[in-house]
Structure formats: structure tokens, C-alpha cells
Amino acid sequence: MLEGHISKAFDGELATLHIRVVEMGGLVLDQVRTASAAYTDWQPGPAQNVLEREFEVNEYNTRLNDEQLSLIARRQPVASDLRAILAMARVVTGLERAGDEAKKIARYVVGSGQRPGPATARDARHLGQLAVSLLRMALEAFDRLDVSMADEVIAQDKELDSEYSAGLRRLMTRAMEDPRQVSLALEAAFVLKSLERIGDHARNLARQVKYMGGDSQTLPETALSSGGVDRT
Amino acid sequence: MNDSGNDVAQERKTLDPTGASPEPARRRLGEGGLNLKPSGRVHSQAHLEHRTGERTVGQTSVENAVLSCRDVNVHYGHKHALRNVSIDVGRKQVLAMIGPSGCGKSTFLRCLNRMNDTIAGARVTGSIKLDGVDIQSKEQDAVQLRKRVGMVFQKPNPFPKSIYDNVAYGPRIHGTTRSRADLDEVVCASLQRAGLWEEVKDRLSRPGTGLSGGQQQRLCIARAIAIQPEVILMDEPCSALDPIATARVEDLIDTLRASYAIVIVTHSMQQAARVSQRTAYFHMGELVEVGETDRVFTNPRHRLTEDYITGRFG
Numbered sequence: 001m002l003e004g005h006i007s008k009a010f011d012g013e014l015a016t017l018h019i020r021v022v023e024m025g026g027l028v029l030d031q032v033r034t035a036s037a038a039y040t041d042w043q044p045g046p047a048q049n050v051l052e053r054e055f056e057v058n059e060y061n062t063r064l065n066d067e068q069l070s071l072i073a074r075r076q077p078v079a080s081d082l083r084a085i086l087a088m089a090r091v092v093t094g095l096e097r098a099g100d101e102a103k104k105i106a107r108y109v110v111g112s113g114q115r116p117g118p119a120t121a122r123d124a125r126h127l128g129q130l131a132v133s134l135l136r137m138a139l140e141a142f143d144r145l146d147v148s149m150a151d152e153v154i155a156q157d158k159e160l161d162s163e164y165s166a167g168l169r170r171l172m173t174r175a176m177e178d179p180r181q182v183s184l185a186l187e188a189a190f191v192l193k194s195l196e197r198i199g200d201h202a203r204n205l206a207r208q209v210k211y212m213g214g215d216s217q218t219l220p221e222t223a224l225s226s227g228g229v230d231r232t
Numbered sequence: 233m234n235d236s237g238n239d240v241a242q243e244r245k246t247l248d249p250t251g252a253s254p255e256p257a258r259r260r261l262g263e264g265g266l267n268l269k270p271s272g273r274v275h276s277q278a279h280l281e282h283r284t285g286e287r288t289v290g291q292t293s294v295e296n297a298v299l300s301c302r303d304v305n306v307h308y309g310h311k312h313a314l315r316n317v318s319i320d321v322g323r324k325q326v327l328a329m330i331g332p333s334g335c336g337k338s339t340f341l342r343c344l345n346r347m348n349d350t351i352a353g354a355r356v357t358g359s360i361k362l363d364g365v366d367i368q369s370k371e372q373d374a375v376q377l378r379k380r381v382g383m384v385f386q387k388p389n390p391f392p393k394s395i396y397d398n399v400a401y402g403p404r405i406h407g408t409t410r411s412r413a414d415l416d417e418v419v420c421a422s423l424q425r426a427g428l429w430e431e432v433k434d435r436l437s438r439p440g441t442g443l444s445g446g447q448q449q450r451l452c453i454a455r456a457i458a459i460q461p462e463v464i465l466m467d468e469p470c471s472a473l474d475p476i477a478t479a480r481v482e483d484l485i486d487t488l489r490a491s492y493a494i495v496i497v498t499h500s501m502q503q504a505a506r507v508s509q510r511t512a513y514f515h516m517g518e519l520v521e522v523g524e525t526d527r528v529f530t531n532p533r534h535r536l537t538e539d540y541i542t543g544r545f546g
Contacts, residue, residue: 004544076502078529081542214280214531 010075014084017067021088021095024060025139025205028095028102031057032135032198035102036128038109039191040121047109050102057099064092080214087208091142094208098135098201101194108191114184116191119174123167124188127195130160134202141206147213153206160199167192280535289534290523294322294510298462298493299344299381304358306339306348313339317358317519319512321463326485326494328508328525330501332540335514337497341465344495345381346374362462379406382456386468388448390440390455395432398440398451399423402459418458426454427484446477453484457492464488466496470503482507501541505529513537 005011031050038047068089071077077085107113116124134153141149168189175185281289293300297320306314314336321327321344329337339348346367348354360367367377379402390398399419402408409415419436423429428450432443440451449469456464466485470478485494485507498504504511505525512522513536521534532538539545 004539006543006545010543078501078505078541079532079538082530 010081013067013071013075014081017064017071017085017088020060020064020067021091022139022143024057024064024092024095025135025142027053027060028057028099029132029135029139031099031102033128033132035105035109036124036132036195039105039116040125040128042109042115044110047106050106051110054099054103057096061092061096065089068092080212083214084212087212091205091208094201094204098198101198101201104194105191108187113187116184116188117174117181120171120184120188123170124191124195127160127163127167127192130156130163131195131198131202134160134199135205138202138205138209141209145209145213147210147215150206150209150213154203157199157203160196164192164196164199280538281533288318288519289521289537290528292319292519292522294320296323297321298323298363299495300359300361300364301340301343302359304340304343304356304360306336306343306357307353307355308351309353313517314343315517319519319522321493321495322510323493324489324491325510326489326496326508328504328511329495329497329514330499330504330511330540331514331520332545333499334516336517337512337514338467339517340514340519341467341495341497344463344465345378345383346372347383349374379459380461381463381465382459382461383465383467384449384452384456384469386471388445388452388472390443390448390451392439392441394437395423395440395443395451396436399454399458402455406459408459422454422458423451425457425488426450427480427487428454444477446473446480449473449477449481450484453481453488457488461492463493463495466494468497468499471499478503501529513540515540 031053034046035050037043038045038050068085071085072082075081134156137149137156138153140146141153171185171188171192175181299321301320302318304314304317305312317336317340319327329341331337342348343356343360344367346356348356356368362377362380366372367381391401393401396419399422400415403415403418409418420429423432428447431447432438432451440448443451449472453464453469470481473481482503485496488494489509496504496507508525510522511525511528513520513528513532513534515536521528521532521537523533528537529541532541
């Protein structure tokens with residue numbers, strides 16, 4: 001769908017940028033799904049794939065940042081065009097961070113991590129499914145610029161947060177019951193935290209959809225308020 | 233490559249009129265369970281207001297306005313050029329008026345110092361008050377009005393006189409100075425305020441028409457401020473200037489704002505965004521939207537404003 005600028009080339013550039021962000025989202029979603037399943041089912045092969053594809057996520061991030069900078073410099077966009085480009089820049093940053101979380105999870109499986117027990121795996125699977133579902137919904141909302149779906153994502157992230165808290169409590173209880181499980185429990189806690197963070201990134205993505213839709217109250221989250229940045 | 237990928241490649245071909253070769257189709261979209269048909273849609277206009285009746289969107293009035301216009305209509309013969317425009321001009325601020333050609337912004341500007349009086353068949357109705365006094369009344373002398381509301385035109389128009397005489401012209405005809413020393417002081421101060429003094433102080437007796445375009449425009453601004461107006465009207469003051477001269481004039485506008493109210497008509501949206509505190513958007517003789525410049529250029533409320541400033545129609 002063309003966007004109606006007098007400059008058709010600008011329409012094309014904006015639409016292409018949007019498509020590439022969705023492409024990046026598809027890749028990150030797959031990384032999250034694979035890493036989460038690799039942890040719960042303890043499959044080092046798929047986890048290795050996640051690590052190998054991480055550079056593709058970073059390449060998308062670099063290339064899209066360059067394209068956004070170029071669009072701003074050449075077109076000097078205002079109003080909805082400017083908001084769309086800024087929102088897409090934040091979406092790309094969020095997706096890259098979600099990709100980082102997937103990489104952290106995959107590292108435990110490939111590296112010196114320990115296989116979680118059935119109860120922990122169950123919690124991780126549940127949380128992983130919620131995170132994947134949220135990210136997919138957020139990407140679909142972004143693709144269609146569906147503000148009501150974005151609202152749904154923001155509401156559902158609260159559910160993910162409470163599931164995370166509950167899962168963490170169960171994990172601590174098991175660790176206290178059997179102190180030999182402490183190191184495994186710590187590792188599992190980090191995995192659960194990564195999945196919860198992916199949900200936060202999906203929520204932030206949904207907020208950007210609302211911002212693109214003209215909601216001026218939707219402020220960008222700073223790195224600080226979204227829990228810090230891990231650029232490793 | 234799946235069907236969805238083919239769709240995407242096809243769509244991208246359509247979307248990229250630059251003719252750049254389409255990249256490999258989006259294999260990613262099928263991954264991770266995503267089944268997306270990319271719309272390429274990056275905006276929603278659902279939040280924007282549509283025009284209903286003849287209401288202007290935004291804040292038309294300001295506190296302690298120097299100029300206050302209500303229901304201003306202008307007819308040129310049978311042509312209804314301006315419809316029910318109501319807007320205030322605040323003190324010590326720049327109001328930018330933007331809109332496509334023929335939208336009425338220059339017509340409105342000319343109402344503010346009764347320049348339309350000189351056009352045969354022009355009829356102005358409504359109320360335009362300068363400091364609370366209606367400038368349209370018969371008692372109001374047009375020459376005195378133009379002393380208080382100065383104007384700078386699109387094309388620099390220095391008189392075929394010396395640089396000194398160009399600036400001294402206004403004070404002389406209005407008799408605002410008592411002696412030659414007074415006049416010298418006014419000319420010097422006006423040229424300094426217009427940022428031209430250093431460039432012309434050694435050649436004040438040379439013709440004003442011998443200056444560069446940018447210098448001529450600043451000379452016209454010096455001429456306008458020599459009679460100490462309350463409001464300065466500018467009709468596309470930079471459209472004939474290069475970017476450096478434009479930057480100088482814009483910088484000057486920013487300095488002058490400390491003393492005067494400035495109303496500027498411009499076709500450059502970037503210029504409106506750079507120099508003004510309030511922006512008014514005109515469309516087909518109507519004032520569609522007026523508001524803080526920051527807001528108008530980041531989050532306009534009216535769809536017509538949005539379409540114009542983002543380049544969706546001319």
C-alpha cells in the first residue's frame with residue numbers, strides 16, 4: 001500500500017524500511033523460539049544454530065540504523081513520517097536486545113550449563129511460550145499498525161511478569177529444599193529472567209506501534225527504565 | 233521460497249520505484265510461525281481530525297496579543313479569497329504562516345497593514361485590532377499604520393538611493409528624529425540590529441542596490457526597523473537568497489523576536505520550523521490549524537496539515 005507522498009520514492013523507502021524491520025522481527029522471533037525450546041528440551045544443536053545466526057541479527061541492526069539515518073538526513077521527515085522512523089529505530093533496538101536474550105539462553109545449552117529438571121523445564125517452557133506469543137503478537141501489530149492488538153500485548157505482558165515471579169518462587173523453593181541444586185537454579189533463574197525481558201521488549205514494541213498510531217503519550221523507554229542494556 | 237515470499241518480492245518491486253533490484257524475498261517472515269503479509273503501512277491517520285464546518289483546529293488566541301483578528305474575510309471581486317480567519321499574533325514571538333500557493337496566507341498578511349487597500353476590487357471584512365484598535369476604521373491612517381506594522385517583501389527592494397538614505401527614509405518621512413545626529417544614530421543602530429553594520433559602515437553613501445541579495449534583504453529589514461514598528465510582516469523573505477544568506481536572515485529574525493512580533497509567510501516548512509514559535513496552516517482560504525510550532529511539526533491535529541507538511545499534496 002503506497003502512502004500517498006508526492007515523492008513516490010519516499011513512499012518506497014519508508015515501506016521498504018518497514019518490511020525490513022518485520023523481516024528482522026521474524027528472525028528474532030525464530031531465535032527466541034529456538035533458544036527457548038533448546039533449553040527446555042536440552043538440544044545443543046539448535047542452540048548452536050542460534051549462536052551462529054546471532055550475527056545476522058546484528059547485521060540487520062547495523063544496516064537498518066544506517067537506512068534510518070540516511071532517510072532522516074535526506075528526507076527531513078516531519079510529523080507522522082518522523083514519528084514512524086523514530087519508532088522503527090526503537091523497534092530495531094528492542095529486537096536486537098531480544099535477540100541478545102535468546103543468545104544468552106542458547107549459551108547455557110551449548111556451554112557448561114546444566115540440564116534443567118522436569119519442573120524447571122516446565123516453567124521455562126511455559127514462560128518461553130508466553131514470550132514467543134507476545135513477541136509474535138507485537139510483530140503482527142507492528143506489521144498491520146494495529147493499535148488495539150498493541151494494547152493487548154501491553155496487557156498480556158503483565159501476565160508474563162506474574163508468571164515469571166511465580167516461576168522464580170518455585171525455583172527458589174526447590175533450591176532451598178535441595179542445596180545441591182543451587183547452581184542449576186541460579187542458571188534457570190537467569191533463563192527465566194531472559195524470557196521475561198523478551199516479553200518486556202515485545203511490550204515496548206507494542207508501545208511504538210501506539211506511538212506510530214499517533215499516541216503522543218507513549219514515551220520511549222530509556223535503557224535504564226527497561227532494565228539496562230546488555231550489548232555482549 | 234514460499235508463496236508469501238513471492239508476494240513480498242512482487243510487492244517490493246511495486247514499492248521501490250527507484251528501480252533498485254529487489255532483494256531476496258523475505259524468507260524470515262515464514263520463520264518463527266509468523267504469517268505476515270507486509271502492508272508497507274507505516275502511518276495511521278485515525279487520530280487526526282477531519283474538517284467539519286469552518287472551525288480552526290488549535291489555539292487561535294494568545295494572552296496579551298498585539299494583533300487580534302476575528303472573522304476576517306477577503307473578497308477580490310467575486311472571488312472569496314479568505315474565509316472567517318480568526319487568529320492572534322503574540323508579542324515577541326514569530327508566527328509562521330504556511331500553506332500551498334493560493335491558500336490565502338499572503339492575502340491575510342497584506343490585511344495586517346492594509347496593503348489590500350491598494351488592490352482594486354479587494355474587500356476586507358471582520359475585525360483586525362492592533363493593540364485593541366481596529367485598523368480597518370476610517371479614522372485609522374494607513375501611513376501611520378504601516379509605521380507600526382512594517383513589511384519585508386520576497387524580493388529585496390532597496391530604493392535606488394544610498395545605503396544610508398534607504399535606512400533614513402522612514403524616520404525622515406515620519407519625522408521621528410530631531411537632528412542629523414539623531415538620524416545618524418538611528419541608521420547606525422538599525423544597521424547593527426540587522427547585522428549589516430560591519431559590512432557596510434565604510435560605504436554608507438554607496439547605492440543600496442549594489443549590495444548582494446542577502447545584504448539587500450537585511451538592508452530592507454534595517455529600513456523596516458528604523459521606524460520602530462511593533463509588528464514586522466515578512467512575505468517569503470528568503471526565497472530569493474542562498475542558504476548562507478538565508479541562515480543570516482533567520483538568525484536575524486531570531487534576534488529581532490526579542491523586540492518585535494513577527495509574522496512570516498514561507499514556503500519552506502523547515503524555515504517555519506526553525507524560526508517560529510507558532511505555526512498557522514492555511515488551505516483554500518481557510519485557517520485550518522494553528523498551534524505551537526513544536527507540536528504542529530511533530531503531531532499535527534488536522535489531517536490537511538499532516539498531509540501538507542509531510543508532502544502528501546501540494
